[in-house]
Amino acid sequence: MKMWYRTAFRISAVTTILGALTLSGTVAQASPGAGSRLSQPETTAVSEQAKPGSEDVAVQVCGYYEDAVTAWYNHCGNTHVIIYVDATWPRNDWTWCIGPGTWDIGGANAVSNAWYSGQTC
Missing domain, CATH: 2.60.40 (Immunoglobulin-like)
Structure with missing residues (x-):
């Protein structure tokens, strides 16, 4: 296997894993001196009208x-x-x-x- 192909495959695999972790609600956060740990992301209160998928949200592409x-x-x-x-x-x-x-x-x-x-x- 050529070197560039292995590198591209590894980058693709890491991107896929990080994307899956982000979508599942778990994100990796670095902690000084303690390596990295998994934790739940911080959440912010969003009104029902501003949530994606609600009927009031409209995006118009020009x-x-x-x-x-x-x-x-x-x-x-x-x-x-x-x-x-x-x-x-x-x-x-x-x-x-x-x-x-x-x-x-x-x-x-x-x-x-x-x-x-x-x-x-």
């Missing part, structure tokens, strides 16, 4: 994003603008006039990016 299947563009303004859509294949890019809201701009494998062109329509 601009380009994609899920596993679809590429989306969310225009957060209140005017119509022209966006430039960068297609995966060369020379197939296009511009599109969109209004406020979220727009399906194609398949996630067909679109690599999209951005506001600086023009209104």
Whole structure:
């Protein structure tokens, strides 16, 4: 086994273990002179409205994003603008006039990016 591969594997394994410990609510904390010990993390009181997963929390992504299947563009303004859509294949890019809201701009494998062109329509 090559040296860089073993190092990458070890880093990946450590990252996975630390991520699992963090998700389970147990974190490693260093204590001066005593090595390291496992303890429960400190908690902070959070109101029900601010907790993730509650119905009152809304996150709005502006601009380009994609899920596993679809590429989306969310225009957060209140005017119509022209966006430039960068297609995966060369020379197939296009511009599109969109209004406020979220727009399906194609398949996630067909679109690599999209951005506001600086023009209104």
